Amino acid sequence: MASSGRAAPPFVHLAAHPVRWRLLTALADSDHRVRELVTLVGESQNLVSYHLRLLRDGGLVTATRSSFDGRDSYYRLDLDRCARALSDTGTALHPALRTEPAPPPLTTTRSPVPSVLFLCTGNSARSPIAEALLRHRGGGRVEVVSAGSRPKPALHPNAVRVLRDEFGIDVGDRQPRHLNTLLGQRFDHVITLCDKVREVCPEFPHPTRRAHWSTPDPAAAGDSDRTSRPAFRRTAGDIDTRIRHLLPVLATRQEVQP
Secondary structure (H helix, E strand, O other), X not given: OOOOOOOOOHXXXXXXXXXXXXXXXXXXXXXXXXXXXXXXXXXXHHHHHHHHHHHHHOOOEEEEEOXXXXXXXXEEEOHHHHHHHHHHHHHHHOHHHOOOOOOOOOOOOOOOOOEEEEEEOOOOOHHHHHHHHHHHHHOOOOEEEEEEOOOOOXXXXXXXXXXXXXXXXXXXXXXXXXXXXXXXXXOOEEEEOOHHHHHHOOOOOOOOEEEEOOOOOHHHHOOOHXXXXXXXXXXXXXXXXXXXXXXXXXXXXXXXXX
């Protein structure tokens, strides 16, 4: 039988390598620094850095400079791009294989409601945005709260505006809280959005799944509305993308709980 002569899609070449696949699966759970990925995949730093560069060149992985240590970077998996690449790969094999599956719904029957804690330093921008978006998209089927290691006196005005204008969510009466007020409570997921708070995040009662979303502080973009508002819109959009990908994770892990 004659070959079709069609080359495999780029995603196949990128994801098929064992080291790159382990890197992708590690980054699917959380953002990581190189030295953490070295431990997770069990390979040398030179090899890990080489394959990370290939994944970055292929557009599947991005890197952001750590706000805790500017000499370090956090690597992140672009889940939206991966989803498109997987769909395109299926289509390349056969048109009927293009799929865009809907995330499984969160349920409140037969399983406990999952609980999520979001943390950042000031609890005035990133973590309350994440809390509001997950509560909104979870439709009451997830318990969610946020806090900070050094909470500000009030939410940032642009966090309030962006949530109201872009998502129709009112958090005007929300006040920042200190993470110490939540110590001893049990959460299924603890997600840090700030590189600094990740370094001081306390341990919570077992079992808790820890993840890190390395998200630059939009308040650092400047004091003027011209620079601040776009930064908050970008941050909210980025967090909303992460929330959309978190929902099926919550649903899947909720189903497998005993």
